[in-house]
Amino acid sequence: MIHEVLPVGMLQCNCSVFGDEETREALVIDPGDDIPGILEIVARHGLTVKAIVITHAHIDHIGGAQKLKRATGAPVYMNANDTELQRMLPAQAAWLGAPVPEQTSVDVAAKEGDSITIGGTDFHVLHTPGHTQGSISLWIPSERKLVAGDTLFRDSIGRTDLPGGDGRQILQSIHDKLLPLPEETIVIPGHGPETTIGREKRFNYFLRDLA
Numbered sequence: 001m002i003h004e005v006l007p008v009g010m011l012q013c014n015c016s017v018f019g020d021e022e023t024r025e026a027l028v029i030d031p032g033d034d035i036p037g038i039l040e041i042v043a044r045h046g047l048t049v050k051a052i053v054i055t056h057a058h059i060d061h062i063g064g065a066q067k068l069k070r071a072t073g074a075p076v077y078m079n080a081n082d083t084e085l086q087r088m089l090p091a092q093a094a095w096l097g098a099p100v101p102e103q104t105s106v107d108v109a110a111k112e113g114d115s116i117t118i119g120g121t122d123f124h125v126l127h128t129p130g131h132t133q134g135s136i137s138l139w140i141p142s143e144r145k146l147v148a149g150d151t152l153f154r155d156s157i158g159r160t161d162l163p164g165g166d167g168r169q170i171l172q173s174i175h176d177k178l179l180p181l182p183e184e185t186i187v188i189p190g191h192g193p194e195t196t197i198g199r200e201k202r203f204n205y206f207l208r209d210l211a
């Protein structure tokens, strides 16, 4: 499967573009900004965007979603527990001193147990609250990849001091939903370099008390 990661916007959110080589269908995760850059990747591979997935409603992850939706006609998936946070987008923009992005109309309430199929590849929705109440991660078993949003980073975990954050809950989510995945699973976090489940199990200081 085609997979490109493009860091977008001033907080350099990792936007993922996945594409099926046969059907040329694509799924885009976290188009926070730089929609022209994302569309360039889509066009270069001759892809058609079938789904836009938001891992959580922070401005750096959702900021460009409506623009990408308009350009592609693809439905937007987001967990309903982040609806309130999404309404706070103007406040989020003010915290960063950034312009207020267009509001995104969400088409599908993505929840635990859902899966989105692109070509022959299943993207499983894992509800991993803690960074925000509606944070989701996408597990792609056939690719052995996890797109973790801001739940798990290389050597770190998501901050929990913003509205909707919960420090105990994020550890519970990581323990229950992410650490059971195969150790060789490649983790694409919401920011920064990729890692693996096995590496974070061994070296991530924030996970030291988790079995």
Ligand SMILES: [Zn+2]
Pocket (backbone or CB within 6 Å): 056, 058, 131, 150
């Ligand atoms: Zn975030």
